[in-house]
Amino acid sequence: MNEILKQKANDIKLLLTDCDGVLTDAGVYYGDIGELLKKFSMRDGMGVERLRKYAGIETGIITGELSASVTKRADKLGIAELHLGAKNKPAVFNEIINRLGLQPHEVAYIGDDYNDLEVMKLAAITACPADALPQVKAQVNMVCELKGGEGCFREFAEWLIEAKNEASMYPVGQGYIILTNGRKIGKGEPAYIIAEIGINHNGSLETAKQLIDEAVAAKADAVKFQKRTPEICVPKDQWEIMRDTPWGRISYIDYKRKTEFGIAEYAAIDQYCKKLGIDWFVSPWDTNAVDFMEHFDTVIYKLASASLTDLALIQRILETGKPLMLSTGMSTVKEIETTMAYIRNFDENYPLCIAHSTSAYPCPPQELNLKMIETLAAKYPGIPVGYSGHETGLATTVAAVAMGATFVERHFTLDRAMWGSDHAASVEPGGFQRLVKDIRDVETGAGDGVKKVYDSEIGPMKRLRVNISDEYKEKPVA
Numbered sequence: 001m002n003e004i005l006k007q008k009a010n011d012i013k014l015l016l017t018d019c020d021g022v023l024t025d026a027g028v029y030y031g032d033i034g035e036l037l038k039k040f041s042m043r044d045g046m047g048v049e050r051l052r053k054y055a056g057i058e059t060g061i062i063t064g065e066l067s068a069s070v071t072k073r074a075d076k077l078g079i080a081e082l083h084l085g086a087k088n089k090p091a092v093f094n095e096i097i098n099r100l101g102l103q104p105h106e107v108a109y110i111g112d113d114y115n116d117l118e119v120m121k122l123a124a125i126t127a128c129p130a131d132a133l134p135q136v137k138a139q140v141n142m143v144c145e146l147k148g149g150e151g152c153f154r155e156f157a158e159w160l161i162e163a164k165n166e167a168s169m170y171p172v173g174q175g176y177i178i179l180t181n182g183r184k185i186g187k188g189e190p191a192y193i194i195a196e197i198g199i200n201h202n203g204s205l206e207t208a209k210q211l212i213d214e215a216v217a218a219k220a221d222a223v224k225f226q227k228r229t230p231e232i233c234v235p236k237d238q239w240e241i242m243r244d245t246p247w248g249r250i251s252y253i254d255y256k257r258k259t260e261f262g263i264a265e266y267a268a269i270d271q272y273c274k275k276l277g278i279d280w281f282v283s284p285w286d287t288n289a290v291d292f293m294e295h296f297d298t299v300i301y302k303l304a305s306a307s308l309t310d311l312a313l314i315q316r317i318l319e320t321g322k323p324l325m326l327s328t329g330m331s332t333v334k335e336i337e338t339t340m341a342y343i344r345n346f347d348e349n350y351p352l353c354i355a356h357s358t359s360a361y362p363c364p365p366q367e368l369n370l371k372m373i374e375t376l377a378a379k380y381p382g383i384p385v386g387y388s389g390h391e392t393g394l395a396t397t398v399a400a401v402a403m404g405a406t407f408v409e410r411h412f413t414l415d416r417a418m419w420g421s422d423h424a425a426s427v428e429p430g431g432f433q434r435l436v437k438d439i440r441d442v443e444t445g446a447g448d449g450v451k452k453v454y455d456s457e458i459g460p461m462k463r464l465r466v467n468i469s470d471e472y473k474e475k476p477v478a
Helices: 003-009 042-055 068-077 089-100 114-120 134-139 152-166 205-217 252-258 263-276 287-293 311-320 333-346 372-379 395-402 429-446 455-464
Strands: 014-017 058-062 081-083 107-110 125-128 176-178 184-186 192-198 222-227 242-245 248-251 279-284 301-303 324-327 352-357 385-389 407-411
Touching: 003 125, 003 152, 014 089, 014 152, 042 058, 042 068, 042 152, 042 263, 058 068, 058 089, 068 081, 081 089, 089 107, 089 114, 107 114, 107 152, 114 134, 125 134, 125 152, 192 205, 192 429, 205 222, 205 263, 205 429, 222 263, 222 287, 242 252, 248 252, 263 279, 279 287, 279 301, 287 311, 301 311, 311 324, 311 333, 324 333, 352 372, 352 407, 372 385, 385 395, 395 407, 395 429, 407 429
Parallel strands: 014 058, 014 107, 058 081, 107 125, 192 222, 192 407, 222 279, 301 324, 324 352, 352 385, 385 407
Antiparallel strands: 176 184, 242 248
């Protein structure tokens, strides 16, 4: 990515776009009563949401069109800057930035036709779809690989997100890291809540999609899977041990193969998660699994507690450059220190966060040791510390957030009675919804630490207090 453009992208606060030929395919469609309609790409809609969420960039539409469907689409996506029937796009551009108090260097533009050429001269960064006119392609900073109405806006949006965050993509020692999609984990951010599906899909893609659906319904931030190469991870002396499974009585190695997803399943999961707007990633258990996962643009890698001392696996993850989440269950302080030293020797500023964990399934309350969250935060200041829990209740995970956990992870299942090793220590959909709600309530309830008298207290004050300060005597009751 061009360094000058990256610097420009850091200033962008508003992305303006033409509609016909960018957000739509430029086709002409009519409704039942002959009204002009438009065909929009769902991916472009997600681009609007992701720009707002991950880069703080709002979107505006300037178009010569007068279609009611454009208005409905803008309303659905929360686009306040909608300018239909625009005959003079440069004038509209200037009116918008003057009213919003923006400068031209804070605005990007994407268009495709002759009437976009003049307004493009005013914007800091410009782009066009793959099927734009040649004169437009010759003028813009970026020509998208996708066509209008087929995701070109989303492509440019993702470029802006990456460009805006790349310069400070992985700040270490500042209390937070930034995932590959621009999302922050750490100090000052809402807790990042992970529903670990792991292998609870039992080898079924349909079950995995149901779990993703439930995680989205619970408003989790991410789902996590596990990826193993069975021939590497299963000791050879256990390969032929027979085991009763849903597929009948088969060898242990065949059982492990049955529960592993391949390229087709993970490609489907990748598309499904992107469609639903939820992050996804995995815990790889061997270096081949990392190589496999590099086919996908996941947001982070998780190192399972069992792998904390696997330096070859850690090395392979570090070579990807993606952020790393360490889990510290079944580990001594010395082992944690050794792994941390290894990572810092690779790159002192490597993007890293640490999860306190106790690797018992399920874990009794007396072994949760949640004060380790504070201990790790004090030992590694500036590095986000979270919690990976395996208990059966919800209260202690909520307490972990109250004690400073910047992210939490719990195993997730459709039914704890399902066949499989991790289901019993997992949270069911209804429980996960309560967990997320309770965590958000705790975060909201924490407030800002500044004492104040709320409007809701004025009534009780006037009824109950003997001496009322002058500033509140005339204040109306809420």
